Amino acid sequence: MSEPTAAKDDPTAQGVAEFGDGPPTMVGRLQNALHVTPALVPLIVLVLAIAAFGLALGSKFFSPFALTLILQQVQIVGIVSAAQTLVILTAGIDLSVGAIMVISSVVMGQLTFRYGVPVELAVALGLATGTAFGFLNGWLVAVMKLPPFIVTLGTWQIILATNFLFSANETIRSQDIADYAPLLHFFGTKIKIGGAIFTVGVIFMVLLIMVLTYVLRQTAWGRHVYAIGDDPEAAELSGVNVRRTLISVYALAGLICAFAGWALIGRIGSVSPTSGQLANIESITAVVIGGISLFGGRGSIMGALFGALIVGVFTLGLRLLGADAQWTYLLIGALIIAAVAVDQWIRKVSL
Numbered sequence: 001m002s003e004p005t006a007a008k009d010d011p012t013a014q015g016v017a018e019f020g021d022g023p024p025t026m027v028g029r030l031q032n033a034l035h036v037t038p039a040l041v042p043l044i045v046l047v048l049a050i051a052a053f054g055l056a057l058g059s060k061f062f063s064p065f066a067l068t069l070i071l072q073q074v075q076i077v078g079i080v081s082a083a084q085t086l087v088i089l090t091a092g093i094d095l096s097v098g099a100i101m102v103i104s105s106v107v108m109g110q111l112t113f114r115y116g117v118p119v120e121l122a123v124a125l126g127l128a129t130g131t132a133f134g135f136l137n138g139w140l141v142a143v144m145k146l147p148p149f150i151v152t153l154g155t156w157q158i159i160l161a162t163n164f165l166f167s168a169n170e171t172i173r174s175q176d177i178a179d180y181a182p183l184l185h186f187f188g189t190k191i192k193i194g195g196a197i198f199t200v201g202v203i204f205m206v207l208l209i210m211v212l213t214y215v216l217r218q219t220a221w222g223r224h225v226y227a228i229g230d231d232p233e234a235a236e237l238s239g240v241n242v243r244r245t246l247i248s249v250y251a252l253a254g255l256i257c258a259f260a261g262w263a264l265i266g267r268i269g270s271v272s273p274t275s276g277q278l279a280n281i282e283s284i285t286a287v288v289i290g291g292i293s294l295f296g297g298r299g300s301i302m303g304a305l306f307g308a309l310i311v312g313v314f315t316l317g318l319r320l321l322g323a324d325a326q327w328t329y330l331l332i333g334a335l336i337i338a339a340v341a342v343d344q345w346i347r348k349v350s351l
Contacts, residue, residue, distance in 0.1 A: 038291040038299045041342060042306035045289075045335070049310060053317035060320060064195035068202075074312040075201040076101075076267055077282045079260040081290070081304040082208055083253035084283040089216075090249055091229045091296025092141060092148035096133065097257050098279030099159035104130040104261035106163055109172045109271030112181045119181040127258045133159060134254015138247035156280070167273040174269030188266025201263040205305075208256070212301045225249060229296025285332065286311060289339050310335065 053061045060066065080097050087094040108126035111117040117125070133155065140151045177184050187201035216222035224245045227235035236242050264276055283304075290307030292299030311332055318328050 038293070039303035039306055040291070041339070042290045042303050042310060046306050046310050046313065049313045049317070053313065053320075057317065057320050061317060065197060066316065066320075068196040068198055070309065070312040070316050071202045071205075072197075072199055072267075073316070074308040075199065075205045076260055076264055076276065076279065077286055077311070078205040078305055078308040079201075079208060079263060080257060080279050080283040081286040081308050082205075082212055082301060083256035083260070084280075084287050085290075085292055085299065085301050085304045086212070086225065086249050086253050086256075087148070088287055088292055088294060089225050089229045089296055089299060090246060091232075092246075092250075093152065093284070093294070094137065094148065094250070094253060095152040095280050096137060096156040096159055097253065097283055098276050098281075099156050099163065100130050100133045100254050100257040101261040101264060101279055102273060102276045103133070103159050103163040103166070104258035105265050105271055105275075106167045106261075106273050108184060108262065108265065109177070109181075110167055110170075112184070113172055113176065119183045122181075123183065123262065126261060127255060130258025130261065131251050131255040134257070135247060135251040137254070138250025141250065142243040142246035163273050169273055171273070172271040177265070177270065184262070184265045184271070185269070186266060187263035188269065199266065201266055204259070204263065208259075209301055209305050216301060221245065221248070226297055229298070231297075282311070285336060289332075289335050291339065291343070293343050294340070295343075 080101060083097055084094055104126045107129045108119075108122050111122035111125060112119045137148075137152055137155055140146050140155075141148050187199065187204060189200045191198045191200070191203070216225060224235065224240045227238070227240055228242055228245060232242050260279070261276075265271055268275055286307035287299075287304050288294065288307070289310055290299070290303030290305070292303050314331055315328050318325075318331075
């Protein structure tokens with residue numbers, strides 16, 4: 001008995017599946033581009049912000065001095081944001097980054113001036129202090145299996161208290177540092193190129209971002225960081241040493257924060273236990289605006305730099321326009337909500 005003609009002409013009747021979704025739409029291509037390149041949105045926002053303030057202020061904003069001033073203003077947040085990004089990529093969060101930064105700077109200053117330790121050794125011990133606190137965070141998260149938010153909330157309080165107890169709430173003056181320990185001001189050293197003024201801290205921030213970008217993209221360790229943030233159980237099954245990688249991420253974040261503490265001394269000139277108290281919030285702000293997903297596993301270290309620069313551009317631009325400072329907080333708050341909304345939008349789309 002011959003097969004019906006309709007059955008012959010119907011490909012599904014012959015066991016052939018058809019997928020009639022058609023070519024991707026423009027919205028679909030946009031979502032895919034944002035998924036593949038998370039730093040694209042903050043880059044576009046940064047360029048538009050620079051263009052808008054440039055049109056409104058002209059050469060007053062576009063001068064080499066003004067543009068490099070933005071870099072100087074965001075260098076501390078940029079360095080700390082790099083540390084925060086590493087942690088958030090693993091689906092964690094570090095509320096202690098600002099406290100680690102400050103206590104590292106306090107250790108450098110107090111060991112030099114109160115205890116007579118050679119400044120080179122004091123700097124090394126300050127860097128070691130930041131690394132040790134980062135290691136402690138990582139050990140509590142990876143080995144004790146405690147939530148990163150709770151761990152770093154606790155160590156934030158512990159480090160702040162230790163900071164004030166160790167320093168006796170004493171500020172070391174800028175002039176004393178300049179006279180007796182100029183190495184502590186190293187990151188504040190200015191380099192003039194034409195009308196632009198850079199500092200060693202700015203150069204360090206850019207080099208740090210470049211190195212971390214390479215490490216995260218091109219090394220096995222970087223791929224492990226993303227894998228843990230995406231799915232730690234799957235990463236474990238695929239052979240990733242999740243415990244060791246997490247500890248290394250938090251320890252490296254602590255070391256980076258210690259360098260930020262050294263740069264902070266160069267930026268403000270003095271060693272103060274009360275400086276940099278908002279660095280943890282500012283770093284999270286830069287990371288979120290920079291397109292790094294708070295759920296982990298997606299984002300670019302360049303995005304954190306773009307996020308910090310966006311905040312710097314808005315701050316300086318509105319100041320030059322004579323606007324109330326509250327407008328800066330209003331716009332930054334709107335950008336944070338918009339950035340999280342975009343991240344959720346991308347995550348819900350099947351690519």
